[in-house]
Every structure is written in C-alpha cells, then in structure tokens.
Amino acid sequence: MKVIKDALGYATENLRADRKFYIYCFVLMIIAGVGLSGAVTALAEGHVHSNMSDMVPWGILISGLAFFIGLSAGATMVGLLIHGFGRDDYHPIGTRAILVGMMCIFAAMGCVMMDVGNPFRAMKIPFLLRNETSMFFISSSSYMGFTVLLIAELVSTIYVTIGKASRRGKKIAKVLGIIAVPYALIVVHSFTGTIFGVVKAREMWNTPMLPVHFVTSALASGFALVILVTIITSWINRKDLVSRETYNHMGIMLCFFLIATTFLDTFDYLILSYSGTAEGLETWHIFTGRYLPTFLINMVGLYVALTMTAFKKLRTPTGLFISTIVTIIAIGAYRINLISIAQLIPLYHELGEIQYVPNMHEVAPLIGLTAALMLLFSILTKVLPLEDKVHINNE
Amino acid sequence: MRKLTRREIVKLAGIVGAGVLLPGEVQAFGSMIEAIVEKISEGIKGTIGKDIEIPPPVPGTKFGMVIDLGLCIGCRRCSYGCKLENNVPDSINPPYIMVFQTKYKPGQVMAESDLLGKNKERGTLKYTRLRKDRMYMPVQCNHCLDAPCTKVCPTKATYKSADGIVMMDYNKCIGCRYCMAACPYGARRFNWSKPTGILAENINPMVPLRTDGIVEKCTFCVHRTRRGSTTKCVEVCPNKARTFGNLNDPNSAVSRIITSERNFRLKEGLNTNPNIYYLTDPKRKPMRWFKAEPLDMDIRGLKS
Numbered sequence: 022m023k024v025i026k027d028a029l030g031y032a033t034e035n036l037r038a039d040r041k042f043y044i045y046c047f048v049l050m051i052i053a054g055v056g057l058s059g060a061v062t063a064l065a066e067g068h069v070h071s072n073m074s075d076m077v078p079w080g081i082l083i084s085g086l087a088f089f090i091g092l093s094a095g096a097t098m099v100g101l102l103i104h105g106f107g108r109d110d111y112h113p114i115g116t117r118a119i120l121v122g123m124m125c126i127f128a129a130m131g132c133v134m135m136d137v138g139n140p141f142r143a144m145k146i147p148f149l150l151r152n153e154t155s156m157f158f159i160s161s162s163s164y165m166g167f168t169v170l171l172i173a174e175l176v177s178t179i180y181v182t183i184g185k186a187s188r189r190g191k192k193i194a195k196v197l198g199i200i201a202v203p204y205a206l207i208v209v210h211s212f213t214g215t216i217f218g219v220v221k222a223r224e225m226w227n228t229p230m231l232p233v234h235f236v237t238s239a240l241a242s243g244f245a246l247v248i249l250v251t252i253i254t255s256w257i258n259r260k261d262l263v264s265r266e267t268y269n270h271m272g273i274m275l276c277f278f279l280i281a282t283t284f285l286d287t288f289d290y291l292i293l294s295y296s297g298t299a300e301g302l303e304t305w306h307i308f309t310g311r312y313l314p315t316f317l318i319n320m321v322g323l324y325v326a327l328t329m330t331a332f333k334k335l336r337t338p339t340g341l342f343i344s345t346i347v348t349i350i351a352i353g354a355y356r357i358n359l360i361s362i363a364q365l366i367p368l369y370h371e372l373g374e375i376q377y378v379p380n381m382h383e384v385a386p387l388i389g390l391t392a393a394l395m396l397l398f399s400i401l402t403k404v405l406p407l408e409d410k411v412h413i414n415n416e
Numbered sequence: 417m418r419k420l421t422r423r424e425i426v427k428l429a430g431i432v433g434a435g436v437l438l439p440g441e442v443q444a445f446g447s448m449i450e451a452i453v454e455k456i457s458e459g460i461k462g463t464i465g466k467d468i469e470i471p472p473p474v475p476g477t478k479f480g481m482v483i484d485l486g487l488c489i490g491c492r493r494c495s496y497g498c499k500l501e502n503n504v505p506d507s508i509n510p511p512y513i514m515v516f517q518t519k520y521k522p523g524q525v526m527a528e529s530d531l532l533g534k535n536k537e538r539g540t541l542k543y544t545r546l547r548k549d550r551m552y553m554p555v556q557c558n559h560c561l562d563a564p565c566t567k568v569c570p571t572k573a574t575y576k577s578a579d580g581i582v583m584m585d586y587n588k589c590i591g592c593r594y595c596m597a598a599c600p601y602g603a604r605r606f607n608w609s610k611p612t613g614i615l616a617e618n619i620n621p622m623v624p625l626r627t628d629g630i631v632e633k634c635t636f637c638v639h640r641t642r643r644g645s646t647t648k649c650v651e652v653c654p655n656k657a658r659t660f661g662n663l664n665d666p667n668s669a670v671s672r673i674i675t676s677e678r679n680f681r682l683k684e685g686l687n688t689n690p691n692i693y694y695l696t697d698p699k700r701k702p703m704r705w706f707k708a709e710p711l712d713m714d715i716r717g718l719k720s
Contacts, residue, residue, distance in 0.1 A: 061448070062448070064451075064452055064455065065448040065449075065451035065455075066451065066609060066628075067607065067608050067609040067610065067628035068608050068609075069507075069608045069609035069628075071608070074608075075510070075596065075602065075604070075605050075606060076602060078593035078596035078597050078606060079593060079597055133592075136592070137590050137591045137592045137629075138589070138590065138591015138592075138593075138606070138607070138628065138629025138630055139455060139458065139459045139590055139591050139629045139630065140459075140590075141455060141456045141458075141459030141460060142458075142459035142460075142462070142571075142588075142589075142591075143459075143590040143591075144459075145571075145590075146570055146571065150570070150571035150572070150573075150588055150590070151571065152569055152570055152572045154567045155567065155568050155569055155571075155594070156568065157568065157570040157592060157594050158570035158571075216594075219567075219568065219598075220564070220568070220597055220598045221564060221598075221600065222599060222600035222686070368599075368600060368601065368602040369514075369516060369555065369602065371516035371517070371553075372602070
C-alpha cells in the first residue's frame with residue numbers, strides 16, 4: 022500500500038502546473054479520439070469502407086503490425102547495452118527505452134485488434150482458441166509474453182532507479198534486461214517474419230530470409246526510435262540526457278544495423294529483378310512501376326541514413342535526428358512494400374491488375390492509435406520516476 | 417416586437433439545428449452500439465448455425481471433382497447455383513466460383529509473356545456474354561490435401577475433415593484473413609460488411625447464415641454431399657462439365673476420369689495436392705453450346 026501511495030504522490034507532484042504539457046496532451050487526445058472513432062465504426066459496420074478486398078486481404082494495419090513490432094525491438098537493445106555490456110552511459114534512457122518498447126508492442130497488438138473481423142473472439146487466443154501450427158497464433162502469444170516481460174522489466178528498473186531494490190531485485194532487473202533482447206529478436210520478430218515467410222502463395226514472402234530481414238530491420242528502426250526519443254526529450258528538457266560520446270556510439274550502432282538491413286534489402290530486390298518466376302518478376306515491376314514512390318522512399322532512405330550515420334561529423338544530435346527519422350520512414354515504406362504491395366500480384370493472370378492504396382478509413386485508426394500511445398507514453402514519462410529526474414532531484 | 421440580438425439568433429439556430437440533427441445522430445449512434453454489442457455477444461457465444469446439423473464425414477471417402485475445360489461454356493450457372501444453395505450474399509463478390517474468360521481460342525498455346533497482368537478483362541466479376549472464340553475456366557476452393565489455409569488459421573476455424581473437405585467453423589473464425597493471404601487459389605471470401613441481398617424466400621435452411629467479420633468459402637456443399645447427393649455446381653451445369661465423387665473409390669466416375677484422361681491440377685508446384693482436377697485437350701471434344709442465354713436464366717428455378 023505504501024508503495025502505491027508513494028507512487029501516486031510522486032505522480033501528482035510531477036503532473037502539477039505544466040500548461041504546455043496539458044495543451045500537448047489535449048491535441049493528442051483530439052487526434053486519438055478522431056482516429057480511433059474510425060476503428061469503432063469499423064467494429065460496428067465491418068471493414069466495408071476500407072480499400073482491402075478478397076484479393077488484397079491484408080492492408081495498412083498489418084503493415085502497421087510489422088512496423089510497430091519492429092520498433093519495439095530496438096528499445097530492448099538499450100537494456101542489453103546497460104546490463105549486458107556495462108554501458109552505464111545509457112542508464113539515463115533505460116526506463117524510457119522500455120516504455121518505448123511497451124508502447125510499440127501495444128500499438129502492434131492494437132493494429133491486429135483493429136484489423137480482425139471480430140476482436141472479441143480474437144481475445145480467446147491463446148487459451149480458448151489455438152492452432153499450434155499457425156504462425157499468427159505463435160506470434161500473438163509471443164506478443165503477450167513480451168508485454169509481460171517488458172512490464173516486469175519496467176517495474177524492476179523503477180525499483181532500481183528509486184533505490185528501493187534489494188540485491189536480488191537488482192539482479193532480476195539485470196537478467197530481465199538481458200533476456201528481453203534474445204526473446205524480442207528470436208521469439209517475437211523472427212516469428213513475425215515467419216507469419217509471411219510460410220505463405221507459399223505469395224512470391225515475395227515465401228523466403229527463409231524473411232525472419233532474418235525482419236530482425237535486422239527491427240533493430241535498425243527500433244534503435245532509431247530510441248535515439249529519436251532521446252534527442253527530442255533532451256531538446257524539450259534543454260539538457261542532454263546522454264553525452265556526445267554516447268550519441269556517437271548510438272550512431273555507430275545504428276550504422277551497423279542499417280548496413281545489415283540495406284544489404285538484405287538491396288540483394289532482396291536485386292534477386293527479385295532476376296526472378297525465375299513470372300510472379301517474382303511482376304513483383305519487381307509493380308515496385309518499380311506503379312508503386313515507385315514507396316520503393317524509392319525505402320531504398321533511398323536507407324542509403325541516406327546509412328551514409329549519414331557512417332560519418333562521425335554527422336553523428337551529432339541534429340544529424341542523428343534526421344538520420345533516425347529517415348530510417349524509420351524508410352523501414353515503414355519497406356513494411357508497406359512487403360505486406361500490402363506484395364499482394365498485388367494476381368493469383369490468376371485473368372484477374373488483371375489489382376490495386377491497393379489505403380484510404381482514410383484505414384489510415385485514421387492507425388494515426389489515432391499512434392496518438393493515443395504517444396499520449397500514454399508522455400504521461401508515463403511525466404509521472405514515473407525516470408533515471409534523469411531522480412538524478413536531478415538527488416542533486 | 418423585440419428585435420432578436422445576434423447572440424439570440426445563433427442560440428436559436430443552434431437549438432433548431434440540434435433538434436433536427438440530434439435524433440438522427442442519436443439513432444445512428446444507438447444502432448452502432450447495438451452492432452458492437454451484437455458483435456461482442458457473437459464473439460463470446462458463437463451462435464452461427466448452432467441449430468443446423470452438419471452431417472459427419474463419410475468414412476473411407478475422399479471427395480474430389482473433375483472439371484472438363486473442353487465442356488465448360490462459361491455460362492456461370494455453377495456460380496449462381498452455388499450462391500443460392502449456400503446462402504452467399506450479394507455483398508460477397510466475387511462469388512465462391514469464379515469463371516475466368518481467357519482471350520485465347522481453344523487449343524491455342526498461351527504465351528506467358530502476354531499474360532503478365534496485361535489482361536485488362538476482369539472477366540471473373542462480370543457475367544459476360546458467351547463467346548465461342550474464348551475459353552472458360554472455373555476456379556474455386558480446391559479442397560487441398562495439404563491445405564495451406566488450415567495450417568495458418570490461428571484458431572482451427574478452418575480444418576481438413578476426414579472426407580477431404582476443407583471445412584469452416586464460423587464460430588471460431590476471428591476474421592484475421594490469414595487463410596485468405598495463404599490460399600494460392602484466391603478461393604476464400606471475407607464478409608467485409610453485414611451480408612446483404614439474401615431474400616428470405618431464397619434462404620436455404622440447411623446452410624447457416626454468416627455475419628460480418630468472418631471468412632467463408634466453398635464447402636463442396638457438405639450438407640448435400642455427405643447425405644449422398646452431389647454438389648449444386650455439378651447439378652446445375654448444363655453441359656456436364658463437372659463430375660463429383662469419391663476419389664478413394666476406383667470405380668467412381670471421378671477416379672475413372674482422372675486415371676484415363678489427360679488432366680492437371682492448379683499450381684501443382686506448390687504441393688498443396690488439390691482435390692479438383694481439370695481435363696484439358698479441348699480440341700478432342702467439340703464444344704457443345706448451351707441453348708439458353710445465361711443472363712436470362714431463372715435463378716430461383718435452380719433451387720427447385
């Protein structure tokens with residue numbers, strides 16, 4: 022009881038008298054409300070207003086699932102750096118990184134819930150309804166496990182931060198921080214990639230490289246998001262959360278993740294352009310024809326971000342701010358390419374040209390969900406005893 | 417008489433506007449809440465077709481079908497018949513059976529390069545007039561032996577039954593559409609909205625009515641075939657292009673045809689082992705043309 026009382030006291034103390042923060046929250050609330058009302062309409066009327074069809078059954082929300090799942094990966098990397106590699110300079114962003122991971126996993130699960138036909142029945146997974154051979158079942162179960170893991174990591178980290186953790190508590194925080202990474206990469210992201218990888222009906226998906234590709238792109242986009250959050254928080258607080266040396270190290274890490282992703286992306290497309298099947302070749306033609314903008318955003322974005330992070334001079338907060346945004350957008354475009362556009366290859370030639378461009382009925386709930394989780398993240402960072410605040414208070 | 421101030425006019429307009437708009441809005445909001453509550457209840461209880469008995473699989477049977485492309489005249493009676501027999505709503509489009517119209521003459525070799533998405537004729541969705549210089553090809557659920565859809569379904573809502581039929585349990589389907597993404601034959605249909613266009617007098621009481629947010633597909637007319645009858649598409653085909661039967665029985669018509677005539681299955685390279693076989697070699701058989709115009713046919717007469 023005392024812990025809850027203390028926590029509530031701390032929260033109220035931190036929420037008091039910050040007008041700008043309230044305005045920011047109000048704006049996010051409006052966006053979330055408008056956006057999520059679209060999801061409520063879809064729940065009542067079905068996805069009839071969306072541009073999905075029987076030939077393109079998965080739209081932007083499933084791309085959103087893959088995107089947000091990816092983003093949650095990089096967040097766990099910070100825990101590994103702190104606890105596994107002893108990088109104490111990452112300590113000020115430890116809890117924030119966990120929160121970013123949590124919000125991203127919530128967003129991913131929200132995308133699934135908004136996309137399925139009957140989310141209430143979907144809640145019966147994994148206990149009442151299950152099929153162990155389904156990658157969707159394995160993945161959705163792993164997301165729940167990941168959420169529990171992140172919550173446990175958050176609680177233990179907060180205990181350590183406020184100095185109330187016992188020796189055993191510190192050890193638990195350390196172990197959770199380390200195991201979150203292999204769990205996120207091997208269980209969560211690999212199996213999310215496998216959802217698509219096992220589909221032999223779709224040329225672009227059916228490759229054993231897809232889980233690997235998912236892991237690398239997840240690390241790049243997720244770590245980019247953590248860097249971005251760090252920079253924005255530093256700018257808002259007008260005080261650097263981490264040192265320049267740490268920013269440089271972050272940039273180097275991101276560069277390595279980008280090298281792996283760009284390598285896989287480049288050779289994936291290159292091999293596709295020489296495909297041995299008509300479907301593979303058509304995928305390539307669709308990407309570089311009708312859907313050239315997303316293809317270019319994906320490829321050019323990755324190369325720009327890679328070049329920027331490769332130079333030490335550009336691994337400054339401003340340079341990293343640009344390169345992380347470019348990375349996130351480029352990998353977002355990759356998700357759209359991979360999931361939505363890859364379904365445009367007609368299963369029979371006689372079906373002719375299939376089109377899919379997401380409309381506002383699909384995009385609005387995605388924006389609303391993002392706004393709602395940004396709001397939750399902002400409130401949590403405000404009320405929780407994060408490392409930098411406790412450090413400042415102690416001073 | 418006192419002149420109204422600007423503020424009073426705005427206030428009055430607001431009250432009148434709200435009076436006009438609000439009832440409609442409230443009604444819309446009420447029906448939305450009602451639909452959501454219905455969905456919650458449906459999700460928890462799962463009541464679709466609970467009062468309809470589905471016959472158990474027939475022991476020792478593996479149902480299969482043969483479609484003779486040389487005999488198919490593209491009338492789409494199979495598609496119409498299936499739609500009525502299985503209570504498929506108008507909101508499901510294309511129907512379970514798609515009939516493609518190719519632009520090639522019978523026997524002509526199709527050039528792969530000509531077919532790369534350049535065919536603008538979306539013949540599947542339209543009930544086009546028959547043309548003697550075209551070939552027609554009906555496609556539907558292939559009831560694969562190694563069905564990719566059953567492996568990927570997270571809830572076992574779609575499953576392979578002992579008699580070879582890929583079945584749907586509508587009360588387990590969460591509407592994730594993974595089966596649709598995984599089906600190489602584009603045979604599955606999602607209820608994107610509440611089903612529309614089923615006339616009360618046309619409802620087949622043997623087949624459950626579905627709701628929005630779930631997937632449905634051809635069931636080889638399980639309510640008929642497991643009771644010893646044939647599928648509706650076979651029954652209504654005017655040119656006897658379709659044959660249905662037990663593939664495990666060497667003396668059945670389907671077994672005899674596939675062992676004696678040149679045949680192929682769709683996308684065999686994917687190793688899904690479809691249970692629908694196509695007969696080719698259209699040159700061998702002269703096309704027999706069906707006398708009635710397909711567009712004028714008596715749809716409701718099919719039910720009798």
